[in-house]
Amino acid sequence: MGKLIKKMGKKFYRVDICGLKRDLPIFKVNDNLKIAIFNILGDTEIVERAAAHLAKRIPKNTNLLVTPEVKSIPLAYELSRILKIPYVVARKIKKPYMKGALKYEVLSITTGKPQTLWLDGKDLKLIKNKNVVLVDDVVSTGSTISGLKTLVKKAGGKVILTACVFTEGNHPKKWKNAISLGNLPIFD
Numbered sequence: 001m002g003k004l005i006k007k008m009g010k011k012f013y014r015v016d017i018c019g020l021k022r023d024l025p026i027f028k029v030n031d032n033l034k035i036a037i038f039n040i041l042g043d044t045e046i047v048e049r050a051a052a053h054l055a056k057r058i059p060k061n062t063n064l065l066v067t068p069e070v071k072s073i074p075l076a077y078e079l080s081r082i083l084k085i086p087y088v089v090a091r092k093i094k095k096p097y098m099k100g101a102l103k104y105e106v107l108s109i110t111t112g113k114p115q116t117l118w119l120d121g122k123d124l125k126l127i128k129n130k131n132v133v134l135v136d137d138v139v140s141t142g143s144t145i146s147g148l149k150t151l152v153k154k155a156g157g158k159v160i161l162t163a164c165v166f167t168e169g170n171h172p173k174k175w176k177n178a179i180s181l182g183n184l185p186i187f188d
Helices: 044-055 072-083 121-127 143-154
Strands: 003-007 011-019 022-032 033-036 066-069 087-090 102-107 116-117 133-139 158-168
Touching: 003 022, 011 033, 022 044, 022 066, 022 102, 044 072, 044 158, 066 072, 066 121, 066 143, 072 087, 072 133, 087 116, 087 143, 102 143, 116 121, 116 143, 133 143, 143 158
Parallel strands: 066 087, 066 133, 133 158
Antiparallel strands: 003 011, 011 022, 022 033, 102 116
């Protein structure tokens, strides 16, 4: 899929995303783990190309997309536009205007800290009795996706698929219930 390269004395992982090349910086998560950081924010070309390719693989019976904030919001928006279905954002901070919100705590590999995902009460009626596709930029440990699944189930929806640009880890078959455009290795 990709290859390690050096530029300006730093290590990067070069990937091809639907014909577009990007060099992802290698980031040290802890003493034993390094990952390639994929940041989709501000990369309109990648968002549009990735969404176009993923949209072709999303089931026709999908009624709604649900994504965690922040980095995957542009991808969810573009998928929503292409598929002509709404999307909901699970927030990471409860805002004062969020009444009747549902919450679930997850552990993110990027931050290494617990995070709480929140679904605004106003979004619960959008989820109830809907077939939902979860959208994320990178699916790694699965904790965020697991948290989103729990929230969608609590709200009365049914998760039918996970769609992401990349899965991450040295065992890509672990994500057999996810569609992706590639897999990022973990470096040690």
